[in-house]
Every structure is written in structure tokens, then in C-alpha cells.
Amino acid sequence: MNYDILMRDASFKECREYIRANFQEYVEVEPGFVLFEKHMIGVPPITIGLSGDVIIFPYTKPCYGTFLLRLECKEEADRLRALKARGKK
């Protein structure tokens, strides 16, 4: 996967605040939610930003802290929007 790193060695809270401050559209999911075939690690609710087909999300590793990643994927962006729409009903 080709991804950009927006933040590195950040706290999970900083990543959540960055997404909420910089992206008008975002989805909130629970820990264990599957994104890009991986179960998400995070303090609930996990905030995932959306900008067109671009997805912005936190990715935590034990030794490196949390990275904020940016990755373009229309299929996953569509799936997240559908999830958000279902949640509003």
C-alpha cells in the first residue's frame, strides 16, 4: 500500500484531534473495526477522516507510538461513507 505519513510518534489523542480539526468529513468506529484488512487499534471512538477517496487514520505500533496515515482507496472510502449513512438512520 502506498501511504503518506502525516504525523509520527504522536499520541492517539493528537491524531484524533488533528483529524477533527482538519477534515470536515469523518467517521467514528470502535476498536477492532477492520480497515484495509487489519483490525484497528485505538482508544474509542476511533476517528477516521475522509477527503474524497482519501482516508486518514491512526495506526499504532507498540514501539513507535501512533502514526497518522493518509491513503487513497475509493472502495474503502465508499464503504466508510455507507457505514456512516447507515449509522444516521
Next chain:
Amino acid sequence: MNSPEKKKTAVLLLGCPQVPVQTGIALYLISALRKRGVLPTVAGNRAARLLVEVSDPDRHYVGEVMDIDRCVGELAEKKRDFDYSFAFIHNDAGVTYAATVQALSKGAMVVLVYGEHYDQVAAEIEFPCEKIMAKAVHNPMPLKKKIDEVLNWVVLNL
């Protein structure tokens, strides 16, 4: 989780092994849990797992060992659960993993917070859990003493 006649289970969620006390305390906790009839599993990244496994080459203490992300996956998919989760925390990533497991598991969450800045790290914990905290970096005794004080209560009451 297990039915009452079966042994209770615990998972030790290891953090980054950069703080020296982690491996020693993990082995101590594994031994203490076994003495109390609890079956422990270790979950960690590769380095954390190998430190535990190399420290107990004949497997006197260590039983099942698994990748921490696989553990989260199995909890999320409800393939397994544990009666107790003991999360080793000395940084923000540790808090994040512990919060994840706390949200996914029906078992009791106990966090062991240690390291130079243990009080600041502990202040970031907002999910329900029992906290065992000590300023332990190289010397495991402050954390060991705290474990000794509360482990019986944890196993009997949670």
C-alpha cells in the same frame, strides 16, 4: 471465557520492551498467576515475545505466546476471550492497546503502569480498569511489591 469448572485464563499484553522491568515482571506475573490457578497467555510484538521466550528456555513458566495484533483480531472476531487482561503500559501506545482490549474483552482489565513518567502516562487512561502503578524502570521491586499487594484480590474478586 471458561466455564466455572475450567481454569481461568489471562492474557499479558506486553508493550515495547525498551523499559527493562517488563520482561522480568512478565515472568513473575506468569508464575504468580499459575500459582493461583490462572492459565496465562503472553501477547506482544516479536521483540517482546522473544525476550520472554529466551528468558525461559525450558518453558517452566511461559505457556502460549502470540502476536499482539493477532490477539486483538481474535478478540474482535470473538474467537476467544480471557478472564483477565494485564496490560503493560509505559507509553501512549500501551494505553492505546489496553483501551482496545478493554473495549473488546468481557474480562477484567488490569493495567500495570511503570517507567520514568508512569504518573503522566496513567493520567491518560480513561477507560475502566484496575491500576497497578510504580516508578519502575530498571529495578522491578516497586512494581513487584504492588503486584504482591493486589494479585490475590484481583484473582478472587474480578
